[in-house]
Amino acid sequence: MSSPAPxxxxxxxxxxxxxxxxxxxxxxxxxxxxxxxxxxxxxxxHRMADELEASEDGILAANETDMExxxxxxxxxxxxxxxxxxxxxxxxxxxxxxxVASFSDPVxxxxxxxxxxxxxxxxKMRIPLGVIGMIYEARPNVTADAAGLCFKAGNAILxxxxxxxFHSNQAIAAALHRALDDEGVNPAAVxxxxxTDRDAVQEMLTLNDHIDLIIPRGGEGLIRFVDETSxxxxxxxxxxxxxLYVDRAADLEIAxxxxxxxxxxxxxxxNALETLLVHEDAAEDFLPRVKELLDDAGVELRGxxxxxxxxxxxxxxxxxxxxxEYLGLTLAARVVGSDDAAMAHITEYGxxxxxxxxxxxxxxxxxxxxxxxxxxxxxxxxxxxxxxxELGLGAEIGISTTKLQAYGPMxxxxxxxxxxxxxxxxxxxxxxxx
Amino acid sequence: MSSPAPxxxxxxxxxxxxxxxxxxxxxxxxxxxxxxxxxxxxxxxHRMADELEASEDGILAANETDMExxxxxxxxxxxxxxxxxxxxxxxxxxxxxxxVASFSDPVxxxxxxxxxxxxxxxxKMRIPLGVIGMIYEARPNVTADAAGLCFKAGNAILxxxxxxxFHSNQAIAAALHRALDDEGVNPAAVxxxxxTDRDAVQEMLTLNDHIDLIIPRGGEGLIRFVDETSxxxxxxxxxxxxxLYVDRAADLEIAxxxxxxxxxxxxxxxNALETLLVHEDAAEDFLPRVKELLDDAGVELRGxxxxxxxxxxxxxxxxxxxxxEYLGLTLAARVVGSDDAAMAHITEYGxxxxxxxxxxxxxxxxxxxxxxxxxxxxxxxxxxxxxxxELGLGAEIGISTTKLQAYGPMxxxxxxxxxxxxxxxxxxxxxxxx
Numbered sequence: 025m026s027s028p029a030p031x032x033x034x035x036x037x038x039x040x041x042x043x044x045x046x047x048x049x050x051x052x053x054x055x056x057x058x059x060x061x062x063x064x065x066x067x068x069x070h071r072m073a074d075e076l077e078a079s080e081d082g083i084l085a086a087n088e089t090d091m092e093x094x095x096x097x098x099x100x101x102x103x104x105x106x107x108x109x110x111x112x113x114x115x116x117x118x119x120x121x122x123x124v125a126s127f128s129d130p131v132x133x134x135x136x137x138x139x140x141x142x143x144x145x146x147x148k149m150r151i152p153l154g155v156i157g158m159i160y161e162a163r164p165n166v167t168a169d170a171a172g173l174c175f176k177a178g179n180a181i182l183x184x185x186x187x188x189x190f191h192s193n194q195a196i197a198a199a200l201h202r203a204l205d206d207e208g209v210n211p212a213a214v215x216x217x218x219x220t221d222r223d224a225v226q227e228m229l230t231l232n233d234h235i236d237l238i239i240p241r242g243g244e245g246l247i248r249f250v251d252e253t254s255x256x257x258x259x260x261x262x263x264x265x266x267x268l269y270v271d272r273a274a275d276l277e278i279a280x281x282x283x284x285x286x287x288x289x290x291x292x293x294x295n296a297l298e299t300l301l302v303h304e305d306a307a308e309d310f311l312p313r314v315k316e317l318l319d320d321a322g323v324e325l326r327g328x329x330x331x332x333x334x335x336x337x338x339x340x341x342x343x344x345x346x347x348x349e350y351l352g353l354t355l356a357a358r359v360v361g362s363d364d365a366a367m368a369h370i371t372e373y374g375x376x377x378x379x380x381x382x383x384x385x386x387x388x389x390x391x392x393x394x395x396x397x398x399x400x401x402x403x404x405x406x407x408x409x410x411x412x413x414e415l416g417l418g419a420e421i422g423i424s425t426t427k428l429q430a431y432g433p434m435x436x437x438x439x440x441x442x443x444x445x446x447x448x449x450x451x452x453x454x455x456x457x458x
Numbered sequence: 459m460s461s462p463a464p465x466x467x468x469x470x471x472x473x474x475x476x477x478x479x480x481x482x483x484x485x486x487x488x489x490x491x492x493x494x495x496x497x498x499x500x501x502x503x504h505r506m507a508d509e510l511e512a513s514e515d516g517i518l519a520a521n522e523t524d525m526e527x528x529x530x531x532x533x534x535x536x537x538x539x540x541x542x543x544x545x546x547x548x549x550x551x552x553x554x555x556x557x558v559a560s561f562s563d564p565v566x567x568x569x570x571x572x573x574x575x576x577x578x579x580x581x582k583m584r585i586p587l588g589v590i591g592m593i594y595e596a597r598p599n600v601t602a603d604a605a606g607l608c609f610k611a612g613n614a615i616l617x618x619x620x621x622x623x624f625h626s627n628q629a630i631a632a633a634l635h636r637a638l639d640d641e642g643v644n645p646a647a648v649x650x651x652x653x654t655d656r657d658a659v660q661e662m663l664t665l666n667d668h669i670d671l672i673i674p675r676g677g678e679g680l681i682r683f684v685d686e687t688s689x690x691x692x693x694x695x696x697x698x699x700x701x702l703y704v705d706r707a708a709d710l711e712i713a714x715x716x717x718x719x720x721x722x723x724x725x726x727x728x729n730a731l732e733t734l735l736v737h738e739d740a741a742e743d744f745l746p747r748v749k750e751l752l753d754d755a756g757v758e759l760r761g762x763x764x765x766x767x768x769x770x771x772x773x774x775x776x777x778x779x780x781x782x783e784y785l786g787l788t789l790a791a792r793v794v795g796s797d798d799a800a801m802a803h804i805t806e807y808g809x810x811x812x813x814x815x816x817x818x819x820x821x822x823x824x825x826x827x828x829x830x831x832x833x834x835x836x837x838x839x840x841x842x843x844x845x846x847x848e849l850g851l852g853a854e855i856g857i858s859t860t861k862l863q864a865y866g867p868m869x870x871x872x873x874x875x876x877x878x879x880x881x882x883x884x885x886x887x888x889x890x891x892x
Contacts, residue, residue, distance in 0.1 A: 055805070059829050132828070138850055144839045146849050149827070153861050236861055257691055257862045278884035285886035317892055371489070393583070393879050394566070395493050405578045405882025414887065415580050415878055416572055427587050427670055427875040428691045428863045441861040444849055445827050448839025450712035452719035453848065458751055 041218060043227040047155065047182055047234035049212035054154045054180035056210050062129040064207065065176055069125035071203035073118035076168060079199040080114050086195035087164065094188050106162040107189055117168040120419065124172040127418040130436045131178045143451045148442040152178030154236040156439065157228055159184045159250055161242035164192035171200055171214045173421045177439035180213045182235060184228060187220035194218065229254040239422045259434065261425035263349040264294030264377035266407045269366045271383035272305035278404055279382040280314055285406040288321045292351045295378050295410040299346060299356040301366045304330065307359045311335055323353045330359035346373045363388055367395055374398060376425040378410035399425055399432030475652060477661040481589065481616055481668035483646035488588045488614035490644050496563040498641065499610055503559035505637035507552035510602060513633040514548050520629035521598065528622050540596040541623055551602040554853065558606040561852040564870045565612045577885045582876040586612030588670040590873065591662055593618045593684055595676035598626035605634055605648045607855045611873035614647045616669060618662060621654035628652065663688040673856045693868065695859035697783040698728030698811035700841045703800045705817035706739035712838055713816040714748055719840040722755045726785045729812050729844040733780060733790040735800045738764065741793045745769055757787045764793035780807045797822055801829055808832060810859040812844035833859055833866030
């Protein structure tokens, strides 16, 4: 199915390129990719990794151009750090591609084979989605990471990176194209839109005949814009307001560990904790000992009246606090009278992302697991495990807090779907008269 | 979680009702439904069936009002037949609900449990989607059928039926509400929008905070309108342009049977055949014998030049013919030089619905199965098996020819999603210093 005609690489195209034409090429490439053997896909992924490493000088030079532009644009230090590539970061990108090669290939998996009363044999076969549209901001590593995951799942990818990372993304995409081309795979399988024109995103979001799924990665503003504009299904999450609920029968040592790991180890990520809920029977014991640990870690605590009755020197938690994704060293706290009250709080303020209960009572744990509507629900384990790698997906291309197609961290399987396959021996549904 | 406060039934509300308020009630009911036991759900489904039968007189009277209105509106006989309810049809609705009670409950199913290197135990648990919005046209039985399937999968449903079926739908929904109420389940679990106001559909399609999925059922016009207007994901299929490909090594007896079953047994449905593709090595044998059978069945054949060189008295098949969903006794035919040519034709003209190969060559069959992009691919079996019941899904709530969330006939599983469930013993992602 492969051996494509040599073609102009998208990265070489002029600024006046038609996004629709690129997407059409992508769709054609997706058709070829859907039947590539696992061996071929893995060989290409290793070749991509090698090409990235071989292109280090060129990628670093392109990145320096972007960094200069970023400094001229007065990007914050945090954004400049996201934009920056180093030899180590390029090696990490290459290793990530080699990791993806080691993951098992979901395409072609069969399940649920059954013989029906009519005589036909029915099964479901896992197949790629087709064309994934990726819209992202500063981090150039997304170009390689997302391309690798989509490719392994048999999908073509249409990439629209941030304008600040334009040259870096072009250099990375060019390396990936060389790998595809060398292995005889249609290079349009990985297509970077070669323009910083904002209209290109608008156009991309209307191409529902060519693109099967849009994944935006970036700030809430970008994601809302994409979600409100797109005629193509969007998989997204806005934020993670994650709770730790300490039940009345909790192991308080474990509760301390999970709170510190969840709040302190990396407060800027979406699976960090924002709010502590404590059963009133545990509050007198737990709150004073945890307050000390939080103070030592530099975490500011804000609480409801019951929390403040137990602890001195704690500010008031407002409605805004309970709704906040702090992304920093602040923690809201609330004392609750029952498991139901804890779950009601989570229903009201949670973001369907990640929720944790600490409890030794099996019925309470099982009820929390069944009832709490979040993409990842944990019992006696840290919220920070809500991550594709930690959950065993290999890597993740994004997180979904909506329930269609995927809920939670998305790995290779979430980039596929299933079709029905039927084998028969001439069965008809009605008797045929001839 | 249940025992809801008695509330005004949506069916009793005034015309000036807020769709948003109804959807909010629906969402609240969905939360309660998500943890109902399978026993309770089955008991409610049987009660719904009993209430439908007990309400026969009232439902028939309401239907007579709709039928009178339909005749005044000069609805076609076909539409009037879809609208008509009879004691037999009411019994069929009731039996369908009892069938749904007998299906296994997908909610709570766990799969893929694995221990991770960190020590945590990860599994996926199947959960309901939440609120399903159903927009449909004349058939009042959809009210009960869709409500039953959604309810069994733990979802609330917000129904917007056709204005011609308004009174019938109200009477059916009232019977379902009595069953819910009697069993102590929030009646908002099945909510019929009690107005024929067109703006209600528009409003419904904006409520992406309340409704998780929209399923339109009806003509292409309705589906396009819903798809283009909705801010909520839509699962849909427009049409079924289904092909039968007769390979050079086909059993021609089987090919005849599948062609007749697919084209003649019920030409008005979406899994009926529209186009016959014949390998050139089989054409001389197959086309003359099948022509006779098609003539006997009253099927008009239209063919390409090669077909017409073999058969007299066959009209020309145009581009429009190959793209057509005839829904009647017309069949397009084309002679192809290879499997690849057959698959290329299907790629160009197919609708991702249902495709069939007749072949005794295993490599050809397997390649067709892998390569053809359709939600149901059959080998040596009739296209008419592309149906939820025949494939073993129990019943179907719709068919998806887009790949997100579901591809093909959708049963209970397609009305659910999965969340991650993690059990640990205090594991943290990073070492905690205390």
